[in-house]
Amino acid sequence: MLVSKLPASWNIDQVLDDLDQHGFALIDHAYPADYVTNLVNECTTHLNQFREAAIQNGVVSKIRSDHILWIHPELAVAQHHVATLSLLSEQLNQAFYLGIREVEAHFACYHAGEFYALHRDNPQQKNDRVVSTVYYLHEQWQDDWGGQLRLQDKNGEWHIIQPQPNRIALFQSDLLHEVIEAKQQRLSITAWLRSGNSIW
Ligand code: OGA
Ligand code: MN
Numbered sequence: 001m002l003v004s005k006l007p008a009s010w011n012i013d014q015v016l017d018d019l020d021q022h023g024f025a026l027i028d029h030a031y032p033a034d035y036v037t038n039l040v041n042e043c044t045t046h047l048n049q050f051r052e053a054a055i056q057n058g059v060v061s062k063i064r065s066d067h068i069l070w071i072h073p074e075l076a077v078a079q080h081h082v083a084t085l086s087l088l089s090e091q092l093n094q095a096f097y098l099g100i101r102e103v104e105a106h107f108a109c110y111h112a113g114e115f116y117a118l119h120r121d122n123p124q125q126k127n128d129r130v131v132s133t134v135y136y137l138h139e140q141w142q143d144d145w146g147g148q149l150r151l152q153d154k155n156g157e158w159h160i161i162q163p164q165p166n167r168i169a170l171f172q173s174d175l176l177h178e179v180i181e182a183k184q185q186r187l188s189i190t191a192w193l194r195s196g197n198s199i200w
Contacts, residue, residue, distance in 0.1 A: 001076075001079045001080060001082075001083040002083060003080065003083040003084050003086070003087050004087075005087075006084065006087055006088060006091075007030065007031060007032075007084070009027075009029050009030065010027055010030070010088075011027075012088075012091055015027060015170065016091070016092075016095045016096075019092075019096070019131075019170065019172075020095075020096070022153045022154060022155065022157075023153050023154030023155075023171060023172040023175055024151060024153055024154075024159070024169065024170060024171035024172070024175065025169075025170045025171075026161065026167060026168070026169055026170075027167065027168040027170070028164065028166070028167050029166055030135065030166050030167065030168045031081075031166060035077070035080070036137065036165070036166055038077045039077045039078065039081070039137050040137055040138075040139060040187070041077075042075060042076075042077040042078060043078075043107050043109075043137060043187055044187075046069055046075070046107070047109060049069050050067035050068060050069045050107065050109050051067060051068060051069070052065075052067055053065075053066050053067060053068040053108065053116075062117075063116065063117045063119060064114075064115065064116040064117065064119075064179075065110075065113070065114040065115060065116075066108050066109060066110045066114050066115075066116060066179070067108070067109045067110075067111070067114075068106040068107060068108045068109075068190075069106060069107045070105070070106045071105040071106060071107065071189070071191075075107075078105070078107065078189060081105070081135060081189060081191070082103050082105050082191060085103045085105075085133060085191050085193065086102075086103050088193075089103065089131075089193045092131065092193065098130050098131070098193075098195065099130075099195045099196075100130055100131070100193040100194065100195055101194065101195060101196060102193075102194050102196075103191050103192070103193055103194070104129075104191065104192050104194055105189055105190065105191035105192070106189070106190055106191075107187070107188070107189055108187070108188045108189070108190055109185065109186070109187055110147060110179065110182040110185070110186040111182070111185055112182060112183050112184055112185065113181060113182070113183075114181065114182055114186075115178070115179055115180060115181040115182070116178060116179035117178055118176060118177070118178040119176070119177070119178065120173070120174055120175065120176055120177075121173040121174075121192060122173035122174050123174075125174065127194075128194045128195040128196040129173035129192040129193070129194055130172075130173055130192075130193050130194060130195050131170055131171070131172060131173060131192070131193040132170070132171050132172075132173045132190065132191075132192055132193075133168055133169070133170045133190070133191045133192070133193065134149065134163075134168065134169045134188050134189070134190050134191075135167070135168045135188060135189045135191070136163040136164060136165055136166070136167050136168075136169075136186075136187070136188050137165065137166070137187045137188060137189065138163070138165055138184075138185065138186055138187040138188075139165060140165060141162065141163050141164060141165055141184075141186075142184075143162060144183075145182065145183045145184045145186075146180050146181050146182050146183045146184075147163050147179065147180060147181070147182035147183070147184070147186040148160045148161060148162055148163065148179075148180045149161040149163065149169055149177060149178075149179055149180075150177060150178050150179075150180060151169075151171055151175060151176070151177040152175055152176040152177065153171075153175065154172060154175065163186055163188065173192060
């Protein structure tokens with residue numbers, strides 16, 4: 001799927017500046033309401049296919065308790081978000097010479113009580129994830145529902161980011177971050193902008 005233009009609401013200069021200065025950026029009101037509705041529908045109708053993220057190749061980890069579904073070609077609404085991120089990647093490459101070549105993404109669902117402990121998405125540059133993005137697609141979120149993204153920026157300062165509906169958080173994949181335990185169902189798409197085709 002190809003997307004020819006980034007949404008008009010995105011302030012790309014601000015995003016580039018924030019990434020440059022802090023290593024992270026936020027895009028609020030990312031998509032029009034009808035797109036959000038379609039995406040929520042696509043996500044919720046597939047919830048029965050989500051699997052425990054902590055189990056990979058039969059190995060169970062205690063670091064996270066959310067459930068995920070990798071975005072595949074039949075998930076057409078989510079593919080539009082992935083295509084939009086591909087277009088954004090071109091801008092990031094032009095600005096920072098990051099060499100991003102692909103986008104890898106999954107839906108994530110945190111039920112009440114679920115979390116993702118402190119981690120980096122690309123520890124010691126072991127994989128080719130360059131920029132991490134998280135789009136929040138639940139229909140509402142209240143500050144006392146937990147589920148915040150807590151992130152250490154590239155200058156060592158900590159930030160608490162509310163998972164506001166229709167918000168995209170972008171950050172360097174080597175930064176330390178966690179998802180605080182959610183008290184309500186929390187829906188998102190995590191997508192990594194990657195520099196190559198290598199398998200880790
Ligand atoms: C991840 C992650 C943060 C969030 O999926 O690796 O850190 O806010 N997600 O969902
Ligand atoms: Mn992460």
